[in-house]
Amino acid sequence: xxxxxxxxxxxxxxxxxxxxxxxxxxxxxxxxxxxxxxxxxxxxxxxxxxxxxxxxxxxxxxxxx
Numbered sequence: 001x002x003x004x005x006x007x008x009x010x011x012x013x014x015x016x017x018x019x020x021x022x023x024x025x026x027x028x029x030x031x032x033x034x035x036x037x038x039x040x041x042x043x044x045x046x047x048x049x050x051x052x053x054x055x056x057x058x059x060x061x062x063x064x065x
Contacts, residue, residue, distance in 0.1 A: 014050065014057040016043045023062075 021029060022036030040059055047057035 012050075012053075012055045014043070014046050014055065016046075016057075016059045018059045018061050020062040 016039050018039055019032075019036040021033045022038075022040055025033055043057050043059040050057060
């Protein structure tokens, strides 16, 4: 198990960038699809773990334009 030491405060906010590749499978992009899908779970986990410090976490959705 890896343990990370992070200094977070209520003023801090973690932002990650999502991709449509994390929501839909595209042939020939399995590693990219998997890594972008993992961004969603990383953001949710970071939000749960950092909530006790009052820190937020947001995943920016893919551009829909």
